[in-house]
Ligand SMILES: [Zn+2]
């Protein structure tokens with residue numbers, strides 16, 4: 001059995017020192033790092049985390065030797081960059097796990113943050129947390145998922161299951177969380193292993209391409225429907241017309257809001273897509289007076305709701321300036337560095353300001369329902385599909401804000 005020597009669920013005692021050593025050697029082969037700089041954090045982490053999953057990041061045992069390797073996009077060491085296509089072992093599902101043939105994996109802003117090492121990651125690890133695929137094998141004890149199922153999954157791959165956040169379904173807030181594609185091997189590969197509990201079935205009307213956007217949609221559904229709350233007719237400003245902005249805008253529309261989408265000149269094409277997806281009005285912040293536009297729509301008060309999806313300091317400041325007193329402001333886009341901000345405006349305008357990070361279990365259920373009802377369209381956001389080996393082109397396109405969602409297609 002390929003995994004007979006892998007990390008057991010019974011704690012440190014299940015470790016055999018030669019096994020650790022073998023892993024380290026194979027890790028070196030994988031990363032090309034002979035100085036051992038990644039070795040000690042890696043081994044200490046393996047010990048500390050007491051993994052039960054045999055396909056853990058550095059589980060290069062067996063497969064390479066037996067020839068069951070697959071191409072995968074790997075963050076192979078800490079620091080800026082250090083990403084490349086590597087041969088990784090084809091994984092097998094263990095207890096409660098499902099093996100999926102990945103059809104498409106979406107490149108996310110988070111992947112760019114992982115590239116720059118701004119988002120916590122544990123190299124060497126296969127990247128990719130937005131995906132859709134087909135189940136090709138199930139491990140022992142799997143009941144709800146069958147071979148042939150069309151699926152996607154929740155990327156909170158490992159959580160403690162005991163803390164208050166886990167118990168209330170806010171699994172992304174769990175202190176012990178390790179996410180698919182940054183903490184544990186993800187979807188930028190031909191095959192991936194997913195815990196059965198994290199699998200969600202794609203509705204029949206949703207394609208694999210559209211289904212690969214389930215995860216970002218779940219983040220927007222959490223932010224808009226569960227954390228902000230919009231009532232019919234409220235004027236909602238969505239800033240940042242990238243994939244997250246366009247999904248957020250659609251959820252806000254589905255909730256009954258009047259949606260104004262704000263972007264810059266570089267976003268013209270994205271704004272046009274927004275219109276075809278049902279946005280009520282688009283505003284170019286470089287050539288138009290956003291505050292005036294919003295006042296016109298609200299008897300002079302300003303936006304009832306601001307959903308900030310750009311993750312840019314200027315967009316956050318603008319949102320706080322154009323929102324009405326007692327309005328609701330939710331930050332959805334990730335800022336990649338701290339910035340200065342006049343907090344007094346929150347106080348004097350009596351604002352409700354909140355952040356929304358990743359998704360949650362209730363938001364995932366609603367997401368699959370919304371997709372099934374056709375109330376939100378995801379496939380029109382797919383602007384390019386690249387083979388896995390051309391991942392760097394995709395990353396460049398995102399950096400240039402070219403197109404919308406870029407999918408990677410696994411290769412043999
Ligand atoms: Zn994402």
Ligand SMILES: [Zn+2]
Pocket residue numbers: 159160161162163164165166167174175176
């Ligand atoms: Zn927890």
